[in-house]
Amino acid sequence: MLVLTRRTGESIVIGNDVVVTVLEVRHDQVRIGIDAPRNVQVHREEIFAQVMQENTAAVASAADLANPLLRRPAAPPAGGVPPRKGPRLQPPSPPRPDRAQATPVSPPPEPEPEPGAPPQT
């Protein structure tokens, strides 16, 4: 493991576009800021571990498929059948200017035909 010493306000850069900054140190807590592109997943390690642990428990539960609790029909929710639901979809982010392809700021203007020019045939 690479070990670095940093002071408050100092950063480390990981790869080309992940910046981790020590924001505050107080007692045994460190506040950390992470600036990363949206396609980099950042998780608190213990949250990820919880989901993993819960999956293991869910697999163990599947060994008990004959359990009557899993065999009973679904109780209709209060107020009738709920409408079909899904997640909210995060709106797309604007392209990051520091990473955009080298595109001209404005497209080259279309050459306009001169008003009096004869139509091309």
Add this chain to the structure above:
Amino acid sequence: MNAGAAGDTATTDTAERDVLYFSDGVPGFPRSRQFTLVGMSPDSPFQVLQSLDEPDVSLVVTVPWLFFPDYDFELSELEQVELGITTVEETVVFSPVTLDAEQQRIYLNLLGPIVINSTTRQGRQVVLVDTDLPVRAAVELG
């Protein structure tokens, strides 16, 4: 449910159209990349997400809104891209279920929903960030 045979019996038994592709596996079971959904009794709210790569890996799942009508989360742009999701209509969500038979109770994992693109059959277990949703939401069945 369990074919009772070792090896890749499950794979050969499952029509290709029923395969769900989890390119990253699921947390805890990274080698399980292909799954299929197996129904239980017709009126049961539960289904089984059966790994085709590891026959011992199957998770009980359910539609979270059957138990938590107000369940709400945002699917990040990253996950949408990974799954090729463009509309809510093609998005199918399940919650993993754990069973506590002694307490006559089940738990839904609302923090780590399983999200499937019904068009491409790509799936991922999404670990939500910046949320207070519980990893074990209790439902009393007793």
